[in-house]
Amino acid sequence: MQNLKTQLQKKLEGVDRLGILGIGSDLRGDDAVGLWVAKALGRKSKTAGPVEIRAFLGHTAPESLTGEIKKFRPTHLLIVDAISMDRAPGEARLFDAQDISEGISFSTHRMPLKILASYLCQSFPCSITVLGIQPQVTDFGKKPSRTVQAGARTVCRMIREILRVR
Template sequence: MVFAIMLMNVLLGIGNEMNGDDAIGIWVARNFRHKNWLAIDCATVPENYVGEIVRQHPEKIVMVDAAQMNLKPGEIRIIPKEKISKATFSTHTIPLSLFMDHLRELTKSKIYLIGIQPKVLYGKMSNEAKKAGERVIQYIKNDEIEKIKVLE
């Protein structure tokens, strides 16, 4: 009997739904569906899902979060690990750069951090954030992550 390991890519939605646009990562995870992807709403504790992520044997891991990048609201960027210090993330218990290193070591996956520039960090999520979230979903579904601009 032969067993095949089904490889699933993993999308991690990160954020706090009580803080306006900071919920955009969660919103993306909750609205994303694709047969080759597992979407996880991590809230503010992505490190709690390491076991689930590792079990998927992912080729790609995509983390989506609101990031203060000093851009127009709704702008989207891939944030390389070495540029994480240029972006501000407000609601995490551990630095995302450390989390990325840990995941890379455990999974050998290609890891992307996608930041969406927030407009508001209180009340309801802005239309700019939701539209950006919809674009991020399409980039991932169409395997076009590399088309997203990289944060300079």
């Protein structure tokens, strides 16, 4: 996780306005991990010192929030989603928006993140990073796993630490 923290520090360098776009379905267990992270960080925004944070809950249609995100005009946008990456449940990994490959399986949203990120990049200058968290359970009607919830809490703690240091 220390490597992830170092990568996040580099990605969030120079951040003034941080948008956090949480993606996923509340009805599919760990698929909602992006929503949990966005809600948690949006609630704690006062701990971020000079950084203005706004959480956007994209659920399964994140493209519907592009107008709100553009109005906020973040310097950095962190898109958080459950991503099947053949890793341990709860493990997180960063992706550059442009480097998202077809071999990575995203959650239940309709529009591919690569297209969404490309559109947002063309709309205004912004550093966009995707934070993927490996889900364990994504079946309809299932409860979230403790392992992935713990991974989400770790990611939130890490981001708060980075923003306070700034």
